[in-house]
Amino acid sequence: MARVGPHPAVADVRRAVREALADLPPGALVLAACSGGADSLALAAALAFVAPRRGLRGGLLTVDHQLQPGSAERARQVAAQGEVLGLTPAEILTVTVGKEGGPEAAAREARYAALAQAADRLRAAAVLLGHTRDDQAETVLLGLARGSGVRSLSGMAPQAGRYRRPFLHLPRASTVAACRAMNLTPWDDPHNADPRYTRVRVRRKILPVLEDELGPGVAEALARTARMAREDADALDQWAESAYQVCALSDIPGSVTLAVPELEKLPDAVRRRVLRRAAIAAGAPSGALSATHVLAVDRLVTRWHGQKAVDLPGSLSAVRRYGTLIFAISPIA
Structure with missing residues (x-):
């Protein structure tokens, strides 16, 4: 037929x-x-x-x-x-x-x-x-x-x-x-x-x-895994965006300030997304901002012992001061 x-x-x-x-x-x-x-x-x-x-x-x-x-x-x-x-x-x-x-x-x-x-x-x-x-x-x-x-x-x-x-x-x-x-x-x-x-x-x-x-x-x-991973990543990104609005004390080009107590309440995956979001909002090039950079900033929240500022791409630094995390053009005065 x-x-x-x-x-x-x-x-x-x-x-x-x-x-x-x-x-x-x-x-x-x-x-x-x-x-x-x-x-x-x-x-x-x-x-x-x-x-x-x-x-x-x-x-x-x-x-x-x-x-x-x-x-x-x-x-x-x-x-x-x-x-x-x-x-x-x-x-x-x-x-x-x-x-x-x-x-x-x-x-x-x-x-x-x-x-x-x-x-x-x-x-x-x-x-x-x-x-x-x-x-x-x-x-x-x-x-x-x-x-x-x-x-x-x-x-x-x-x-x-x-x-x-x-x-x-x-x-x-x-x-x-x-x-x-x-x-x-x-x-x-x-x-x-x-x-x-x-x-x-x-x-x-x-x-x-x-x-x-x-x-x-x-x-x-593998393609099915990608589809499920995308759904999870999208959900985490949405959560992180909402958390960012709570954590951000100021958000202007070249400078972002986050509240450390609010960051400490977040799960690791969400907090690190918030930190990445803040660094990019302050001016870090997204393509140059690596997981290593974000983890180094994360330690300013989770393993704080008075350490110095973390250098980031785009001539930025992240530093912890008086319960806040500040992303700004280096050096931070």
């Missing part, structure tokens, strides 16, 4: 995109970030199908990182594919990748900066990213290796600001099957097989070993 309706994988990717865009008003512009790989190509094709049926406008952005010979031509091919699918605009964003933080981090920073600028310029309501359940599993394993805490273990959010990830619950095999069923030919990025990249080693070595030793379903279990 002939199949009625689309291939199951095609139906899955279309349904995922449709659900991700359900809250957007008619006429809104949605952009698919597309590298030409199976995940993002399936995403672009699903957007091209869903957008007009939801009264939305669908477009495509592809980033040329200029890291490989022929990258400009590859970007032109991806943009042309977007136009064939009916996505307008279909733009190429050419970036220069720096070196700070390593090649993966630098490329990611350049990519997201370009996507954000294009989304602002085009007044897009949302930018879709093609991360799958497998990507989520890799992110959780990397978080475990760094020992970064529950927020890191929560992986990538299904929605963060303008960015939406419809495929986080779908395996990579679904996007590959969807492309095949729609007669789309994905591009295999050589960087995805380069063992110099940590994520590639996780994908090609660590996850397969876990599947062999523990049985199938490891990626799905």
Whole structure:
């Protein structure tokens, strides 16, 4: 009997995109970030199908990182594919990748900066990213290796600001099957097989070993762990925000003062979130503020014996005085 309706994988990717865009008003512009790989190509094709049926406008952005010979031509091919699918605009964003933080981090920073600028310029309501359940599993394993805490273990959010990830619950095999069923030919990025990249080693070595030793379903279990960890982290963040309002005696740019007696009443996980929140409010760069910094400040509350101020990123110091914890530009007079 002939199949009625689309291939199951095609139906899955279309349904995922449709659900991700359900809250957007008619006429809104949605952009698919597309590298030409199976995940993002399936995403672009699903957007091209869903957008007009939801009264939305669908477009495509592809980033040329200029890291490989022929990258400009590859970007032109991806943009042309977007136009064939009916996505307008279909733009190429050419970036220069720096070196700070390593090649993966630098490329990611350049990519997201370009996507954000294009989304602002085009007044897009949302930018879709093609991360799958497998990507989520890799992110959780990397978080475990760094020992970064529950927020890191929560992986990538299904929605963060303008960015939406419809495929986080779908395996990579679904996007590959969807492309095949729609007669789309994905591009295999050589960087995805380069063992110099940590994520590639996780994908090609660590996850397969876990599947062999523990049985199938490891990626799905890790993604489920991320979802539960995100729920817990969100709840703790909400608690910490409420606690911050109680603890903060003053909160102005460059200086935050917290009441130590109120901090002492809080559970460790909540108190440390409050301390991080205070340091950032005072001017510490969030990316440079590490768990080590926060723990050092925490000792001013929990292990107080008259110790000196704690130096923090952004030329800040945290010091305890007369039952208060003061975050301010160094040195504190």
